Amino acid sequence: MKSLKAQQHPLSKIAYELEVLDAPVNGVKFADKLSESDLFPLKPTQIDILQINMGKMCNQVCKHCHVDAEPDRKEIMTKETMNQCLNVIKNSTIKTVDLTGGAPEMNPEFRWFIEEIRKISEDIEIIVRCNLTIILANPKYHDLPEFYRKHRLEVVSSLPYFTATKTDSQRGDGVFEKSIKALKMLNDAGYGKEDSELKLNLVYNPSGAFLPAEQSGLENEFKKRLKNGYEIEFNSLFTITNLPISRFLEYLLRSENFDNYMEKLLEAYNPVAAANVMCRNTISVGWDGFLYDCDFNQMLELKVDATSSQHISEWNQKALVEREIILKQHCFGCTAGAGSSCGGATA
Amino acid sequence: MKTYYNPDDLKNFGKIGEFQKPMADKFFEYYGEVFKEGALTAREKSLIALAVAHAIQCPYCIDAYTVDTMEKGCDEEQMMEAVHVAAAIRGGASLVHSTQMMNKVKEISM
Numbered sequence: 001m002k003s004l005k006a007q008q009h010p011l012s013k014i015a016y017e018l019e020v021l022d023a024p025v026n027g028v029k030f031a032d033k034l035s036e037s038d039l040f041p042l043k044p045t046q047i048d049i050l051q052i053n054m055g056k057m058c059n060q061v062c063k064h065c066h067v068d069a070e071p072d073r074k075e076i077m078t079k080e081t082m083n084q085c086l087n088v089i090k091n092s093t094i095k096t097v098d099l100t101g102g103a104p105e106m107n108p109e110f111r112w113f114i115e116e117i118r119k120i121s122e123d124i125e126i127i128v129r130c131n132l133t134i135i136l137a138n139p140k141y142h143d144l145p146e147f148y149r150k151h152r153l154e155v156v157s158s159l160p161y162f163t164a165t166k167t168d169s170q171r172g173d174g175v176f177e178k179s180i181k182a183l184k185m186l187n188d189a190g191y192g193k194e195d196s197e198l199k200l201n202l203v204y205n206p207s208g209a210f211l212p213a214e215q216s217g218l219e220n221e222f223k224k225r226l227k228n229g230y231e232i233e234f235n236s237l238f239t240i241t242n243l244p245i246s247r248f249l250e251y252l253l254r255s256e257n258f259d260n261y262m263e264k265l266l267e268a269y270n271p272v273a274a275a276n277v278m279c280r281n282t283i284s285v286g287w288d289g290f291l292y293d294c295d296f297n298q299m300l301e302l303k304v305d306a307t308s309s310q311h312i313s314e315w316n317q318k319a320l321v322e323r324e325i326i327l328k329q330h331c332f333g334c335t336a337g338a339g340s341s342c343g344g345a346t347a
Numbered sequence: 348m349k350t351y352y353n354p355d356d357l358k359n360f361g362k363i364g365e366f367q368k369p370m371a372d373k374f375f376e377y378y379g380e381v382f383k384e385g386a387l388t389a390r391e392k393s394l395i396a397l398a399v400a401h402a403i404q405c406p407y408c409i410d411a412y413t414v415d416t417m418e419k420g421c422d423e424e425q426m427m428e429a430v431h432v433a434a435a436i437r438g439g440a441s442l443v444h445s446t447q448m449m450n451k452v453k454e455i456s457m
């Protein structure tokens with residue numbers, strides 16, 4: 001499996017991807033649906049979460065990856081940009097810092113950055129989106145669970161299913177077995193226990209062109225299966241819908257599922273989920289410091305519609321709160337059924 | 348090529364009220380009620396529906412409940428086990444009738 005970029009796939013050209021995502025679904029645009037729900041133009045409510053993409057480098061090459069990440073990607077955040085992020089964290093209303101990638105841990109300044117955030121605030125919530133296998137990828141990462149514990153990070157990790165077949169078919173051969181080992185290491189560090197302050201949350205996303213299951217029912221099933229099969233505990237399961245961009249879009253087009261999938265998302269449009277989309281309280285920072293409405297818009301290179309504040313170095317909270325969120329057809333993925341966000345269902 | 352079944356017709360199921368609205372409305376209301384979470388979970392009901400779809404060999408229902416069970420978080424193994432339940436009952440239903448055959452054989456044999 002190679003990234004779209006390495007394959008020089010037409011979809012690695014953003015202009016082409018945006019063209020595909022501009023087509024109405026059965027004559028309907030996402031903005032039309034929001035208008036029906038009195039939500040257009042879509043505006044932020046406040047900015048609580050700073051989601052920082054520390055780079056596109058990853059030890060895995062998952063089939064559905066919206067970042068088009070892989071080990072050979074070179075785009076990673078510099079210390080200079082991290083310092084600019086720290087400045088914003090110090091001087092804004094940010095309550096949560098959400099670190100993502102690629103594998104954020106592969107950024108050589110990852111640990112330094114977290115230590116610096118903790119120097120600013122002991123209370124600020126820090127989330128790390130850990131792909132689990134990174135912990136076992138190299139001896140230098142084996143102590144990550146201990147590092148997370150020391151700095152009281154919340155760990156959010158993808159595990160598409162409680163069986164090897166389904167997990168490996170989406171994330172690569174052997175990923176399930178390694179993920180189970182990593183989860184055990186996290187449990188051993190105190191993560192995921194029922195009353196523990198150290199939260200370990202798992203992320204489920206469908207392994208194909210269908211919508212996710214209802215979150216609480218699936219959480220119970222995951223808990224039962226992981227406990228009985230592997231003695232593993234975790235706190236919550238977040239169900240996430242695959243958004244039709246990047247590698248998942250390529251899969252949809254190649255398998256001729258694109259039209260049906262988009263219709264499914266449209267049919268399942270839920271105004272309650274629309275009111276709660278995550279871009280309303282989040283700003284996403286790219287590896288190079290540019291600002292986006294969310295990690296998906298970041299991958300589509302759709303910078304925030306606030307000309308005076310498009311880079312972390314020129315952060316202007318007022319301009320950001322007053323901006324209009326940029327919408328395309330992929331947004332239907334956030335509003336289908338029970339809704340979808342980096343924190344799971346929204347409705 | 349013309350065929351008796353057209354996958355796109357599944358999307359038109361909701362339009363059967365065009366010819367008889369009150370009955371269709373009652374049916375869909377009942378249908379919705381049946382599949383709600385109850386003493387059985389929505390997931391269990393979906394697996395039963397998948398098994399029944401195979402027993403009655405309805406291609407529309409097989410399509411619909413394959414997607415539905417997957418959207419309820421079931422995996423291929425669970426889905427295939429449900430179909431085996433349908434197959435076992437169908438096979439068993441044929442075989443259990445062999446007792447009638449056996450009775451008849453005994454009745455007319457010396």
Ligand code: SF4
Pocket residue numbers: 058059060061062064065066067068069070101102103131
């Ligand atoms: S682990 Fe995450 S970032 Fe890495 S390839 Fe998979 S989905 Fe992409």
Ligand code: SF4
Pocket residue numbers: 277278279280293294295296297325326327328330331334
């Ligand atoms: S894709 Fe991004 S911009 Fe669109 S609704 Fe979802 S979070 Fe908002």
